[in-house]
Amino acid sequence: MNASWGNLLLALVNAALVLLLSPLVEGLLRKGKAFVHSRRGPPIFQPYLDLFKLLGKEDLRTSNDLFYRAAPSLSLASVLLLAALVPMGAAPPLGFAGDIVVVIYVAAMSAVLLILVAYGSGSPYAFVGGSREMMVLLAVEPVVAVTLVVGAMKSGSLATAGILEWNAAHGPAISMILAGVALFLALQAQAGKLPFDIPEAEQEVMGGPLVEQSGPRLALLRWTLWAKQLVFAFLLVELFFPWPRTGWWIVDLPLALVKVLLVLALVALVDVVNPRLRVDQAMGYFGRVAVSSLAALAFAVIGM
């Protein structure tokens, strides 16, 4: 655990990887959804084209606050920081700087910034959307916290690398599998997919927090969401389903990527066959998931 410039460089590599891969993953998911719908769907590289187009379009702003101007970049940066704290085929480059508690709080940062952008834009639709975003966060974060704490209880370490090593070495445990399933359920909402795309809800609040965002700001906020679903999927497969683990980065990363794609394909499948829930239904659902995931904690306590 040495803090050095090398680690920062590795963090940059991680960040670039997430930045470049996340639109591709989103493109694959769109293709998969189109397949279920029996459509042809957009080209796989369409998300890149979307981003490229949006970055050059006129930026219409309703506020000129310093913080409001910086928020979309900070939001994407927070997800890139998260990417440096989460193992991706190798130990996390900034793993010395943050454990699972830091992961939980940094993961919430992009949502916080999105809500602040929403309130800052002044649109009543954005206020409704921001308020919903907060409620979804309130419902989902406890589930994420419980699952990661189960990992810490099993491995005796709060470091992400410590949990990963323990799980890879000591094989599957009931508690970890249960926690992984709970985290998978939370992933659906973290990625903003149906049935939990309540904050955006285009048909009700016209994109909610994003209603006043356009051009490069919209591009960055979209990118944030796509990067976040990729990082969360990595967190899920690396901490809870790390097998087989060779120890070579060159093998482990593609392996993890395949698992991530499988997980995200499942997420897309759930997305495509479900209608949107109301926010109180979503809170009730995640409340039940959080309480059930305490069972994983109980298993961890009795050593299973």
Place this chain on the structure above:
Amino acid sequence: MSTVVLLLSAAATLLVGAVLSLAVAHRRHGAGWVAVAAMGGAAVLAWVVVLRTFSAGPDPAVTLLGVPGLGAGLTLAVDGLSAVFLAIAATIGVLTTLFAVEYLDRYPSDSVAKYYPLLLLLFVGIVGVVSTQDLFFFLVFWELMTVTSYFLVVFEGESRAAHQAGLKYFVMNQAATLGMVAAALVLWREGGSFHFETLRPALERLLVREPWLGHGVLLLFFVGFATKAGILPMGAWLPHAYPAAPTSATAAFAGAMSKLGIYGLVRVFLTLVPVSSAMTAWGWVIALAGTASLFVGTLTALKQDDAKRLMSFHVVGQVGYMFLGVGVGLVLLPSNPWLGSLAVSAGIFHLLNNALYKTALFLGAGAVHTRTGTRSLNAMGGLGPLMPWTAGAALVGSLAIAGVPPLNGFASKWLLYATGILGGRGSPLLVILVLVAMFISLVTLASFLKYYGSAFLGPPAENRASGGGADGPPGGRPAPAPSRGRPPMGDVGPLLLLPQGVLTAGCVLVGLFPWVPLGAIQEGVVGVLAQVDPYGAAGGIPPESLGSHPALGLALGEAGLALWAPLPAALALGLFALLVYFGLQRAAGAEVRQVPVWVCGEEEDPAALRYGSGSFYLPFKHAFRGVYPTVRVQPPPFPSPLRRALNPDRWLYLPLAGWVVRVSRAVARTHVGVPQVYLLWIVLGAAAVVAVVLLSFG
């Protein structure tokens, strides 16, 4: 100069300041500056004591004013634990007094003679409480604190709500103090002295011989400190008294006074209770009380639409975190002194952080109050462009209290969670408490996003500039004349901004360099443990276990069981943000245009489309309704003859007045306005006079 001389001169400075500010009280600002000077001088002296204590080790205790017949004496000593609280109180004292100078102009009908002298006396009490080693004088200073702060709560003479809140505060705290006096007397009977060093074996004997009495003593102390700190249900006074006091006093209460409840708790339960199962049991009580309080307090805060009331409920919630930290520490100390001492440090560290951001937030709410004349979040909105500095301070404070890394609130929460989870391998209930605290941290975030969003963002509310506002004080300064959309008002003056700026900078700096204050706190806690239990608990704590490697942040042990390095994380975040901003957002060269908010093409008044603060998170608030039950307490029956005797209105004035009214009515009935009737009266009168004359002379 020794510690004692410095402390005495600090107290003398405060007392002289109190007398002087009373003498010049007719000049409002003059009295304020006298108070600032006195508080500043005392703060410098206090900081010298703090720095000396941490650099050269604590001075030996000195006893002044011995009362041998009573076994009491004013024993003054400052150890590491006291020094931490002294530093917090000194800093908060200066900043809130500085804020008060201009802020109190809001209350033109209330003389500052009932503010500054009492505030300075309050800080004499605070200095006394943290530096005395004698329970008798501890309680004397404690009482001084309660009485002076009561008068600060009822400062606003014409406000009925303030008097009711003040009465509630006074009665609840007096009851709690009486309990502590009883506990002190029980210990004194056992030990024969009030000195902390003799109380420890006394309590140990009592716990062995008469466990019920021993635990009863501890219960009374627990209730006493929990009442002052604001732990529910004992702290039910707090959400009433805090909004009633002037904001500068509220900030001083939140930042300095109520923190002493935690000081007393740590002092008594760490130094008096033997490291044994009794400590673990009381640790559980404290941790559970803290968790209950943070759960109920914060969820209730989410529902508030009054800025100061919202923050007052958050005080209750935040104190819960501190109790949780101290409680977890006490639970773990007997089995794992290292983690235990770290958890206690986490609680105290959270206290320090809370003093920084909560004071800043209260002062920000006060600054908004002076400009808008209202505390209702529904009547604010869009203040961000008008008050940019206050808005910035409020944003940093809100993010800090919500625990957004890398600000200071996160650092203490992180340590609290880390110790709780690692300690939870032995006692799983701790993990549940930690998970509740994590959830509530998000509720805090929601609540302060609501506060920031509805006060500083969005369109301005229609009735902002309507003068005193619904709940503004009667003498409040009216806001500037309204103009459509943007009232012509700027930010508050530099005197009101400076304290907020200093505290906000403190939030950021402590967040980035947490090992500096945390190292001092840990040193204080370990020092106290080493003093009372040198071979047991303190022996198990590795020296330099924390904060010795700035580049690594805080690492629990060599293996890195829990890690948080704020500097690399902040550096990476900043670097990524700059890369994204300049490499992506600006690189494409998109044009920027300012546009009005799009509302589907309708021509609507922005104020009419405002999302009121009551509308935020409605389904969530609905799901947690009823967590704060309102209990109506009937006042106890007062002996009725006494009540009647004390009410002369009822038995003297009102009957007399009624009689006078009846007589004059009877007289008035003769005046009917008809001349013939008056003539008849004259004739009858003349006849009566003639009759009397004839009868008497005839």
